[in-house]
Amino acid sequence: LQSLSAGNDFYTSIGQMTDLLYTEKDLVTSLKDYIRAEETKLEKIKVWAEKMESMSAAATLDPEGYLGNPVNAFKLMKRLNTEWAMLESLVLSDTTDGFVSNLTIQRQYFPTDEDQTGAAKALLRLQDTYRLTANTMATGDLPGAKHKTFMTVEDCYELGKIAYSDVDYYHTELWMSQALKQLEQGEESNIDKVTVLDYLSYSIYQQGEIDRALDYTKQLLKLDSEHQRANGNLKYFEFQLEKQRKADEAEGKE
Amino acid sequence: LQSLSAGNDFYTSIGQMTDLLYTEKDLVTSLKDYIRAEETKLEKIKVWAEKMESMSAAATLDPEGYLGNPVNAFKLMKRLNTEWAMLESLVLSDTTDGFVSNLTIQRQYFPTDEDQTGAAKALLRLQDTYRLTANTMATGDLPGAKHKTFMTVEDCYELGKIAYSDVDYYHTELWMSQALKQLEQGEESNIDKVTVLDYLSYSIYQQGEIDRALDYTKQLLKLDSEHQRANGNLKYFEFQLEKQRKADEAEGKE
Numbered sequence: 001l002q003s004l005s006a007g008n009d010f011y012t013s014i015g016q017m018t019d020l021l022y023t024e025k026d027l028v029t030s031l032k033d034y035i036r037a038e039e040t041k042l043e044k045i046k047v048w049a050e051k052m053e054s055m056s057a058a059a060t061l062d063p064e065g066y067l068g069n070p071v072n073a074f075k076l077m078k079r080l081n082t083e084w085a086m087l088e089s090l091v092l093s094d095t096t097d098g099f100v101s102n103l104t105i106q107r108q109y110f111p112t113d114e115d116q117t118g119a120a121k122a123l124l125r126l127q128d129t130y131r132l133t134a135n136t137m138a139t140g141d142l143p144g145a146k147h148k149t150f151m152t153v154e155d156c157y158e159l160g161k162i163a164y165s166d167v168d169y170y171h172t173e174l175w176m177s178q179a180l181k182q183l184e185q186g187e188e189s190n191i192d193k194v195t196v197l198d199y200l201s202y203s204i205y206q207q208g209e210i211d212r213a214l215d216y217t218k219q220l221l222k223l224d225s226e227h228q229r230a231n232g233n234l235k236y237f238e239f240q241l242e243k244q245r246k247a248d249e250a251e252g253k254e
Numbered sequence: 255l256q257s258l259s260a261g262n263d264f265y266t267s268i269g270q271m272t273d274l275l276y277t278e279k280d281l282v283t284s285l286k287d288y289i290r291a292e293e294t295k296l297e298k299i300k301v302w303a304e305k306m307e308s309m310s311a312a313a314t315l316d317p318e319g320y321l322g323n324p325v326n327a328f329k330l331m332k333r334l335n336t337e338w339a340m341l342e343s344l345v346l347s348d349t350t351d352g353f354v355s356n357l358t359i360q361r362q363y364f365p366t367d368e369d370q371t372g373a374a375k376a377l378l379r380l381q382d383t384y385r386l387t388a389n390t391m392a393t394g395d396l397p398g399a400k401h402k403t404f405m406t407v408e409d410c411y412e413l414g415k416i417a418y419s420d421v422d423y424y425h426t427e428l429w430m431s432q433a434l435k436q437l438e439q440g441e442e443s444n445i446d447k448v449t450v451l452d453y454l455s456y457s458i459y460q461q462g463e464i465d466r467a468l469d470y471t472k473q474l475l476k477l478d479s480e481h482q483r484a485n486g487n488l489k490y491f492e493f494q495l496e497k498q499r500k501a502d503e504a505e506g507k508e
Contacts, residue, residue: 017319020330026312028339031303036273036294036344042292049285056279061274069399070380071391074373076274076414081370084281088357096345103342110334110404119328126324143400145323147316155325158332239273 001172023106027099032094041095048087052079120162126173134178153182153189160199194224201233210240276361281353287354295349302341306333351504374416388432407436408444414453426457448478455487464494 059066066072111119123250130143138156140148151159160175176199183193197220205213214237220230267362270499313320365373374432377391384397394402394408405413412427430453437447454471 004290006277014318014321017321017327017330020315020334021310021320024306024330025314028303028310031341031345035300035303036297038292042289042296045285046289049282049289052278052282054285056275056282058401059275060279064268065400067268067271067405068403069396070373070376071394071396071399071405072270072401073411074370075280075403075405076309077272077370077373078366078409079273080278080364081367084357084364086362087285088354091353093286099345100342104336107338110338113335116328116331116335119324119331123322123328138437140323140325142323142325144444146319146327147312147323147326148321148327149329151325151329155332156330177476186460187325188289203437214298246366 004122020109020111023109027106030099035043037095037098040091042089045090047088090161102219117162121161121166123159124163124168127174128169132222133184134174135181138178138182151178153187153191156182157191157196160196160203164203169203169206173207176200176203194220194227197223198227198230201230205233205237210237213237214241226231274363274365277363281357284353284356290348291349291352295347299341315399333399363399368485371416374413375420377413378417378422381425381428388428389435392432392436405432407433407441407445408490410436411445411450414450414457418457419454423460424455428456429455448474448481451477451482452484455484459487459491464491464498467491468495 029065059072067076126132126142127134127137132142134156136142140150140152142148156175156179160172160179161242163169163171163175176196179191179196180193180200183189183196197216201216202222203211204216214234217230217233217237221234224230288299288486304337313326321330332445351393380386381388381397386396392405396402410429410433413424414433416424417429418425430450433445433450434447434454437443437445438448451470451474455467455474458470459467466489471491473485474481475488478484
């Protein structure tokens with residue numbers, strides 16, 4: 001279990017983590033019970049809604065004719081006085097209770113932000129130890145790993161953000177680049193390109209490569225021309241590059 | 255509008271009732287919006303649950319192998335620390351709000367119990383005026399009615415109950431018989447036979463026909479042999495019949 005040793009500071013044992021896998025399995029079962037209960041409830045409501053809809057369509061086509069039949073008048077009174085209230089109770093009936101209380105009970109055993117950060121940092125150390133590219137890791141080609149696992153855009157972004165809050169711009173760049181690459185390859189994600197480009201250009205600027213930082217800022221502004229910080233950075237980076245160019249010229253003249 | 259005149263004491267005008275039909279139509283639209291929102295929410299949850307289920311099945315098959323890959327360890331931390339909480343928010347997100355507040359606003363214009371009772375009594379008067387059988391009315395054959403409307407078991411039961419609370423055992427019997435008939439014809443209903451038979455036997459007993467009341471009580475006990483009141487009535491009706499038989503005999507001897 002060589003590869004895991006890199007992470008043994010963030011969660012005490014494989015045994016503990018195995019327990020979490022079984023906890024998760026139980027929660028999935030509980031979630032599926034909720035889904036079934038909600039589907040049954042929704043099906044009842046749909047049947048009623050469809051019956052009401054066709055009745056309502058016929059009635060409003062000829063209200064006087066419809067209400068001229070006193071059985072219809074009675075049914076209308078009954079629907080409005082009792083049936084809609086029964087439907088409302090059904091709509092408001094709570095199907096989430098079992099799942100939510102299971103989750104609440106199990107949550108006390110869940111890992112914390114620190115555990116998550118610890119696991120992320122273990123990955124970054126592993127990357128350095130084995131000199132792996134972000135792409136190698138993200139596509140699951142880990143040394144000795146039996147279960148090949150892909151990292152999503154969100155996973156890469158998460159690693160990048162953790163490196164960023166550690167003022168580790170080197171790994172920030174690696175993982176934000178990987179996130180961007182996967183987005184450009186068409187992966188569906190909740191993470192948007194603009195956010196990734198923002199981190200990317202800033203972490204590159206912090207490593208002193210203003211021209212590359214400027215490129216990414218321009219890419220960002222193509223997607224969101226009103227982006228305030230990027231507009232500020234654009235001017236600043238261009239000013240810095242101009243200054244540098246002049247300094248180089250001055251040096252050349254000497 | 256001859257037939258309606260029988261009911262003009264329970265709701266002031268056709269105009270008012272027509273408004274209620276349009277209110278109901280709007281509520282159906284609002285209900286369908288809720289159904290769509292709930293279906294969308296449920297679909298998202300199902301996609302996540304299915305992803306989790308296949309992941310969980312693979313992971314628990316070989317926990318050590320799975321967790322031996324530190325990317326999986328990181329993903330487990332991330333799921334438990336952030337993703338399940340996001341799922342919980344989604345599960346708990348309220349889709350009922352629009353529909354329920356529309357219903358609450360409209361409810362102030364809804365008919366009351368008195369209106370419903372009034373409409374039912376209008377039907378009973380109409381039945382007497384035109385000497386209609388319950389079956390004729392329940393199958394929608396009303397004089398001059400353009401919109402033929404069937405009455406459900408529940409509608410018939412409701413009429414019977416209203417007659418019952420008016421100490422009108424004659425109409426109670428007519429409508430409970432009709433409800434029973436429709437149940438026996440296989441109509442699906444929330445109303446159960448036992449309840450109908452209970453009303454039926456009591457209303458017949460009140461009209462003095464103990465032998466017929468006894469028959470219905472026996473029918474009821476075939477469906478629910480533990481029914482307390484029916485068991486009591488069985489003894490009482492049998493005792494009464496025996497007493498009557500003896501009285502008849504004594505009368506015969508004189």
